[in-house]
Amino acid sequence: MRSYLARVDAVLVQAVIAAALSFAHLHDLASAAGQDGWKAWAYPVSVDLLxxxxxxxxxxxxxxxxxxxxFLVALAASLGANVATAGLLDLxxxxxxxxxLVAGWPALAFLGGTLLAHTAREESGTRQPAGHSAPLKPAAEPPASEPEPAPVVPAPVAEPAPLPAPEPEPATEREPAPAAPPVPAALVAHARKVADDHQTRTGSPIDADTLRTRLGVPAPMADQLTAQLA
Known part of the structure; x- marks a missing residue:
C-alpha cells in the first residue's frame, strides 16, 4: 500500500511540474506575441484543455x-512553445x-473542442450496448401457395344385404272345438216352460239372449238350449 501511494505521489508531482512548466512557456510565448494581460493566461489553459x-x-x-x-495539434502547440522559449527564439x-499562429489559436481550439464534444454526444446517443447488436430482420419469405384441395370422392355406399325370405310356417291343423257339455234334462224342461210362457205372452218364440237372461246361464248354454227347444 505504501509503495502504491509513493508511486502515485511521484506521478502527481511529475505531472504538476510538467504542467506548470508548459503553462509558463505558453504564457511567455503568448505574451511575447502581443497577447498581454488575462489573454496570455488563457492560452495555456486552452491548449491543455484541448x-x-x-x-x-x-x-x-x-x-x-x-x-x-x-491531440497532435495541442501537443505541437505545447511542445512548440517549450522549444521556442528555450533560447531558440528572441521573445x-x-x-x-x-x-x-498565436492570434489564430483561439478559433482553432474552439473548433477542435466543439467537434470533439458534439461528436461524442451524438455517438453516445446512438451507441448500443456491447454485445447487443440490432436484431436482424428475417428476409421476407414469399407466401407459400396454398395446395389445391383434393377432389372429394364419395365413399361407395354399401348395398344392404337382402333380407332372408321368411320361412313358411308349418301348417297347423285346427283342433276341433270342444264339445259342449250335455245340458241336464231338468234345465231343458225348465227352459221349455220359460219359452212357452214367453211365446204365450209375446206371441213369438224366445231368443237365446232372452233365455240366457231369464235363466242366468252362459251364452253357449243358452244357445244350446235354444237349439233344443226349436
Whole structure:
C-alpha cells in the first residue's frame, strides 16, 4: 500500500511540474506575441484543455482518427512553445508568422473542442450496448401457395344385404272345438216352460239372449238350449 501511494505521489508531482512548466512557456510565448494581460493566461489553459479532451476521446475508443488529430495539434502547440522559449527564439522580436499562429489559436481550439464534444454526444446517443447488436430482420419469405384441395370422392355406399325370405310356417291343423257339455234334462224342461210362457205372452218364440237372461246361464248354454227347444 505504501509503495502504491509513493508511486502515485511521484506521478502527481511529475505531472504538476510538467504542467506548470508548459503553462509558463505558453504564457511567455503568448505574451511575447502581443497577447498581454488575462489573454496570455488563457492560452495555456486552452491548449491543455484541448489536449485533455482529445486524450479522453482516445481512451473512450470513439473516432480515434479525429482524436489523434486534435491531440497532435495541442501537443505541437505545447511542445512548440517549450522549444521556442528555450533560447531558440528572441521573445523581444517575435516573427510575424508566429504572431499569426498565436492570434489564430483561439478559433482553432474552439473548433477542435466543439467537434470533439458534439461528436461524442451524438455517438453516445446512438451507441448500443456491447454485445447487443440490432436484431436482424428475417428476409421476407414469399407466401407459400396454398395446395389445391383434393377432389372429394364419395365413399361407395354399401348395398344392404337382402333380407332372408321368411320361412313358411308349418301348417297347423285346427283342433276341433270342444264339445259342449250335455245340458241336464231338468234345465231343458225348465227352459221349455220359460219359452212357452214367453211365446204365450209375446206371441213369438224366445231368443237365446232372452233365455240366457231369464235363466242366468252362459251364452253357449243358452244357445244350446235354444237349439233344443226349436
Amino acid at each position: 489536449m485533455v479532451a482529445a486524450w479522453h476521446r482516445l481512451r473512450s475508443g470513439q473516432e480515434k482518427s479525429a482524436a489523434w488529430c486534435w 523581444n522580436d517575435v516573427p510575424d508568422w508566429l504572431r499569426i
